[in-house]
Amino acid sequence: MNIYRGCTHGCIYCDSRSEVYGMIYNFEDIEIKTNAVEMLDRTLLKKRKKCMITTGGMTDPYIPLEKELENTRRCLEVIEKHGYGVCVLTKSDLILRDIDILKRIHQSSKCVVQMTLTTYDEDLCGILEPNVCTTKRRFEVLMKMCEAGIPTVVWLTPILPYINDSEKNITGILRYCKQARVTGLLTFGIGMTLRYGNREYYYKKLDEYFPNLKKQYMRKYGSSYGIKSPNSLSLTKHIRSFCADNNILHGEKAIFDYCSHFPEENQQRSLFGDD
Numbered sequence: 001m002n003i004y005r006g007c008t009h010g011c012i013y014c015d016s017r018s019e020v021y022g023m024i025y026n027f028e029d030i031e032i033k034t035n036a037v038e039m040l041d042r043t044l045l046k047k048r049k050k051c052m053i054t055t056g057g058m059t060d061p062y063i064p065l066e067k068e069l070e071n072t073r074r075c076l077e078v079i080e081k082h083g084y085g086v087c088v089l090t091k092s093d094l095i096l097r098d099i100d101i102l103k104r105i106h107q108s109s110k111c112v113v114q115m116t117l118t119t120y121d122e123d124l125c126g127i128l129e130p131n132v133c134t135t136k137r138r139f140e141v142l143m144k145m146c147e148a149g150i151p152t153v154v155w156l157t158p159i160l161p162y163i164n165d166s167e168k169n170i171t172g173i174l175r176y177c178k179q180a181r182v183t184g185l186l187t188f189g190i191g192m193t194l195r196y197g198n199r200e201y202y203y204k205k206l207d208e209y210f211p212n213l214k215k216q217y218m219r220k221y222g223s224s225y226g227i228k229s230p231n232s233l234s235l236t237k238h239i240r241s242f243c244a245d246n247n248i249l250h251g252e253k254a255i256f257d258y259c260s261h262f263p264e265e266n267q268q269r270s271l272f273g274d275d
Contacts, residue, residue: 001040002056003071005031008063009091010131012205013158016058019197030065037074044082051262052085052110062092064131076101085110087259089155093133093141103148112183112259113145116155119164120172127209128164135173142180153184153255156239158192161220162213165190165229167238174242184249184258187239190232195225 007016008028017027033039055061061072076098079086086105088095095102095113105111115138119125125135133141145152154177159165177185194202206214221227229235243250249258 001036001053001075002058003033003036003061003075004059004063004065005033007059008065008131009060009129011091011129012209013128013160013192013198013202015158015193015195015198017198017201018193018195020195021058021197030063032065032069032071037071037078040075041078041082044078044084050084050109052087052112052260053079054087054259055089057089060090060092060132061088062090062094064094067094067097073098073101076105080105080108083109085112085262087112087114089114089116091116091129091132091138093137096141096144099144099148099150102145102150106148106150110261110263112151112153113142114153114155114259115142116157117173117176118156118158118160120169120176121164124164128160135176139176139180142176142182146181151183152180153186153249153259154182155186157186157188159187159190159229159232159235160192161227161229162216163210165231165235167231167235170235170238174239177248178242178246182248184255185239185243186252186255187236187250188252189226189228190235191226191228193226194221 006027006029007014008030010028014027055072066072076086080101086102088102088111090113102111102113117135117138119128119135122134122136142152142154154173156170156173203214203217206217217227240250242248249255
């Protein structure tokens with residue numbers, strides 16, 4: 001579910017700016033789906049089989065406007081009411097406001113919190129993701145979720161060539177993952193996406209913060225959609241080894257299977273009642 005359209009986090013690499021998604025207006029002008037909560041309630045009321053409900057990747061469900069409107073919280077209340085599971089993806093510490101509902105959902109069915117971490121260096125994080133809490137604060141959110149017994153998945157993506165694709169950066173984030181006892185780690189090939197809409201915005205920011213790097217991108221990647229870091233092979237090996245050593249799920253299939261799986265025992269309780 002995407003209950004908002006557009007975003008104000010200001011991440012310089014955001015793929016959701018791409019025109020393929022219909023983003024032909026100011027991306028920071030948020031559209032509010034005013035009937036989203038009611039639509040979710042009606043839809044879940046009609047369904048017979050319980051499942052996991054995920055927040056979409058197009059817009060963070062905890063953009064600053066959510067603090068005022070509380071539409072994400074109201075959707076979580078609907079999910080809890082109908083006995084479904086939820087998988088939330090965010091960069092924001094505002095999710096801590098709703099940890100009470102998330103805990104109850106996990107106790108009765110299943111809840112997974114997914115948190116994006118891209119940059120261990122706090123100053124660099126402020127450039128790449130300027131209008132959202134820093135990586136260190138997101139790590140603190142992961143720790144709070146761990147203390148609450150809520151499983152977490154880290155999206156270590158995107159990795160920007162020549163910017164945050166160093167072993168030092170990756171190792172710092174992996175240390176956070178180990179401390180927070182994350183369940184899974186996603187990397188999507190150690191790279192990023194660039195296509196019409198987000199490429200122009202990204203290159204503008206490269207000119208602003210990393211002079212001459214745009215020329216290097218254009219020379220190496222041209223108009224490619226998916227681009228990989230020159231360090232992708234070594235970093236992938238490093239991450240895979242870390243995940244194996246720490247019993248952390250790794251890889252898109254393993255993570256998506258885990259996040260989409262609704263516990264069968266909860267399915268049976270919903271069918272036959274709690275005795």
